Amino acid sequence: MSKDKILTEALSLFASRGYEGATLSELASRVGMKKASIYSHYKNKEEIFWAVIDCAYQEEIAKLSTGMKEVQHLAFRERLHNMMDQHVHFYKENDENANLWRRMTLFPPQDFKEGLKAKLLEYEQQFNEMLEQDLDRAIQSGEIREVNRDTGLAMINCILDGLFVEYSYYDDEEFNKRVEAVKVMTWRAFLPAGKEAE
Amino acid sequence: MSKDKILTEALSLFASRGYEGATLSELASRVGMKKASIYSHYKNKEEIFWAVIDCAYQEEIAKLSTGMKEVQHLAFRERLHNMMDQHVHFYKENDENANLWRRMTLFPPQDFKEGLKAKLLEYEQQFNEMLEQDLDRAIQSGEIREVNRDTGLAMINCILDGLFVEYSYYDDEEFNKRVEAVKVMTWRAFLPAGKEAE
DNA sequence: CCTACCGATCGGTAGG
């Protein structure tokens, strides 16, 4: 359907050029129609934007919860590393989607700033709820040191945010090295006192 | 001088709206002249852009090296924490400058992508050279564990990059909590085996 | 889904 094709191409355009930088005439030419015809599927540019955002958001939330359920049986160290791999995998496989979030997180179009922020905090909250349970379980079983819950969450979030931006400015080889380095170091920060990383 | 005033206002505009989003007529009105008059000081928009970038870059490099020299006498743990505080301080005090770098790092205007990347890698290299010496010294003195040099650098860079983006989407109180959390956790990752964080 | 058009605004220039 044309409506879906518009959505797909719009995602790609918003991700690479931003909201203001994406033009409806380029969108139309990618879809294979004239600019005016876009308006028989969507009311205006803003409506296209929110359709793209909603669609991308649903996709992320779904992926997040299935991804975290899959690794529930693993030890915390493996879950931690797996979580980083998952995020990295997302940057690589879903380049445009990830780039769209990066842009909308850091440089939201003035008019949509609040709406976007709400969506992002909602996402982080869902992510943190799952992570909290993970942390508590690992502390109780003695897998990791008795770290304060918010402190542990903040650390993991910060690392993921850091990798999130670094992905876009290092080449693949350099980025991979950094991911591995950060995995090792982050795990050390959670290591129980006295125990040693192998 | 008008030329400097243009530079200052242009920095502010590029930071908040990006290169394409910043218009010369708004720049002119902030400076207090007509758009056409800008062209008696600069050849075109692109020349203004590079003047802004060069100026901001010089400022950063200068601040970096004096900042790191000031804390040479401190223990590694304090240097590490101080480094994070310095960066955070920079985000807060120099909001526009920091925002310009964020934008140009992650979403450089297509035409200037390569030129900007060169500047950024140059900066990181200078930063890492200083940091390497710091790390080596701390390892030799037994202050921290025998971590691989690149691994340690990658971790610190990742944390700073993470805080860099988080600053722009949390409020002050939440952000400060996260900084403190990350300080504690990062230090733990460097702790010598067997020693305990107080 | 198209042709033909709108007013507004963009970066930039001519000429003083």
Next chain:
DNA sequence: CCTACCGATCGGTAGG
């Protein structure tokens, strides 16, 4: 440093 203007392009509409 200004007035007056240029061609190009923007998001959007009328009417079929």
